[in-house]
Amino acid sequence: MSNLFSLEGRTALVTGAGRGIGQAIAIAFAEAGADLVLVGSSPMEETEKRIAELGRTSTSYLVDLLDVPNITQSFQKIVSENTIDIVLNNAGIIRREPAIEHTLENWQSVIDINLSAVFIVSQQVAKQMLERGSGKIINIASLLSFQGGITVPGYAASKHGVAGITKAFANEWANKGVQINAIAPGYISTANTAALREDEARSTAILERIPAGRWGQVSDLVGAAVFLASTASDYVNGHVLVVDGGWMSR
């Protein structure tokens, strides 16, 4: 049974692997036996160190995923230098600003990294995966793949889009051995949600709605990620797996 979830012999690429959810899942992939390709806009020494301590290897690439015109070229190089079995499209940003005054700059940068980069990275790695007839792509979606949120219209649009392209790609790739799915994390304690936790009223309102009675930790997401990266999920396609302490059930 444990072989179903083993990632031994696989290489997993994680974007935004320097901290938060991406770091936790990169380390979990290494614990499950994978070697890593780490992609981030700044050095990721802590993640590299933790992976090495687990006896696995990692190769890091500095890529600014906000620089959309250059992502294709960067990933052509990464794919030419590595055989990628698993991809976690995790890097993302959020811009909080009321809808009526939400700037086009904030809207565009969130759409660029959260959605356009996921589209391009998936396309580039899938070329190699489709040729080989196997591969796993996992996108980090959000509760705002289903809901509108408050003061984050660009983020909600981008994460609805992530759910959409997850399904769209799955429809074309499921019969070619490539599974693409998404994880929709609930409210997880990371830099992404620091502003919410600092706002006492929002923080209390959020906590009251979580049936599990607590915010999530990055460790709450790693089981779902290893499942979607492993052969255990070979017949799971185009699914958005909510890991939210029950938030969406309310």
Ligand SMILES: NC(=O)c1ccc[n+]([C@@H]2O[C@H](COP(=O)([O-])OP(=O)(O)OC[C@H]3O[C@@H](n4cnc5c(N)ncnc54)[C@H](O)[C@@H]3O)[C@@H](O)[C@H]2O)c1
């Ligand atoms: N924390 C939550 O509650 C929550 C909930 C749902 C979805 N998410 C999503 O999870 C993902 C990870 O977020 P997190 O919570 O770990 O927050 P985080 O801010 O700690 O992590 C974001 C990661 O993206 C990377 N990144 C940012 N800009 C980049 C750029 N221009 N180029 C390359 N990499 C860049 C950062 O370096 C960082 O590693 C995001 O897609 C976020 O939208 C988070």
